[in-house]
Amino acid sequence: MRIVSIAVAPLSVPLLEPFVIASGRIDTTRAALVAAIVVDEHSNARAQGLGEAAALPPVTREDQPELLDAIARAARSCSHVNVSDRAELNRWLDAELGHSLVARAGVECALLDAISQLAGVPLCTWLGGAAPCTLHTDITLPIANPEHMAQLAVGYRARGFRAFKVKVGKQLDDDIRALERVHARVPDASFRLDANAGFTATQALQLMAAARRAQLVVECFEQPCAAEDLEGMAQVTREAGVQVIADESVKNLADLERALALRACSGVNLKLAKSGGLLRAFELGRHAQARGLSLMCGGMVETRLGMSAMAHVACALGNVQFIDLDTAFLLAQERFEGGYTDDGPKLQLRSGSGLALRELTHTA
Numbered sequence: 001m002r003i004v005s006i007a008v009a010p011l012s013v014p015l016l017e018p019f020v021i022a023s024g025r026i027d028t029t030r031a032a033l034v035a036a037i038v039v040d041e042h043s044n045a046r047a048q049g050l051g052e053a054a055a056l057p058p059v060t061r062e063d064q065p066e067l068l069d070a071i072a073r074a075a076r077s078c079s080h081v082n083v084s085d086r087a088e089l090n091r092w093l094d095a096e097l098g099h100s101l102v103a104r105a106g107v108e109c110a111l112l113d114a115i116s117q118l119a120g121v122p123l124c125t126w127l128g129g130a131a132p133c134t135l136h137t138d139i140t141l142p143i144a145n146p147e148h149m150a151q152l153a154v155g156y157r158a159r160g161f162r163a164f165k166v167k168v169g170k171q172l173d174d175d176i177r178a179l180e181r182v183h184a185r186v187p188d189a190s191f192r193l194d195a196n197a198g199f200t201a202t203q204a205l206q207l208m209a210a211a212r213r214a215q216l217v218v219e220c221f222e223q224p225c226a227a228e229d230l231e232g233m234a235q236v237t238r239e240a241g242v243q244v245i246a247d248e249s250v251k252n253l254a255d256l257e258r259a260l261a262l263r264a265c266s267g268v269n270l271k272l273a274k275s276g277g278l279l280r281a282f283e284l285g286r287h288a289q290a291r292g293l294s295l296m297c298g299g300m301v302e303t304r305l306g307m308s309a310m311a312h313v314a315c316a317l318g319n320v321q322f323i324d325l326d327t328a329f330l331l332a333q334e335r336f337e338g339g340y341t342d343d344g345p346k347l348q349l350r351s352g353s354g355l356a357l358r359e360l361t362h363t364a
């Protein structure tokens with residue numbers, strides 16, 4: 001199989017509400033949409049695959065203009081690449097896009113979508129042999145006025161969501177108030193806290209103590225401390241009495257080894273954009289599982305396209321404790337059709353080949 005062409009365009013989708021986390025804010029996605037055409041030279045069959053390169057500055061170093069530029073440049077040298085050879089595909093991706101993991105992830109996703117379509121199997125089957133599965137996702141409450149967060153939670157609870165990923169880490173007192181308010185309005189909620197690197201270990205432990213006093217069910221605490229503060233992460237892991245999930249601290253296998261050596265987490269959040277693609281996220285997940293860590297599968301702020309791609313990785317890995325594939329629900333427009341069918345928190349992956357997803361032709 002050979003690449004025929006790679007095209008890239010901005011993927012800017014407005015959000016229903018500003019997405020505010022400890023480290024930043026966005027109102028519209030800042031992604032690049034990649035469309036890759038691959039041909040099977042034996043049968044002459046062609047398939048177009050899609051990928052989302054999802055920037056979320058400052059969580060990602062990259063922003064949209066650099067992504068568009070990097071991918072357009074890589075596209076010029078794509079036509080000789082034999083993508084049936086995984087090693088050759090990886091070498092080309094590293095040579096052209098090794099400097100931008102977000103761009104690499106988008107291009108790799110588009111290629112793997114096309115390759116698995118030509119192979120006639122769902123992407124999760126191509127990746128790890130698994131059949132398309134059903135996943136249950138949490139839903140994110142970005143940082144906002146506590147009463148507003150509680151109102152959002154009530155609305156989501158009515159749609160069937162019960163696990164709330166609550167963004168914290170900006171202002172400890174406000175975080176505590178927001179958690180108490182959400183808990184009061186949705187008493188059967190369970191919580192996954194995500195500080196996006198915003199706390200010291202002491203603050204993180206204070207938040208957990210407050211959550212315990214309020215009798216909240218906290219399933220995990222994601223990235224309480226700064227990415228490099230592995231000592232702090234380790235202290236929270238020892239003392240918080242809850243699973244600590246590394247996100248910003250663990251992007252690759254070397255990070256994983258460092259975190260394991262210091263016992264700095266009990267689990268890892270996998271994301272395509274931070275690992276540089278599906279194959280690397282899958283590999284990181286396999287290693288983490290082998291070392292006894294739990295897994296979360298998440299994303300940046302991504303559309304149905306990025307969420308579907310990560311859902312295929314989750315399905316291929318199996319036994320993923322925390323599914324955090326909700327950001328398509330936070331967007332004001334649907335730009336794609338397929339990938340999965342959703343019913344509240346339940347995502348059922350489509351059984352077609354590849355990602356089984358296509359771009360909607362929009363009229364705006």
Ligand SMILES: [Mg+2]
Binds near residue numbers: 248
């Ligand atoms: Mg996170």
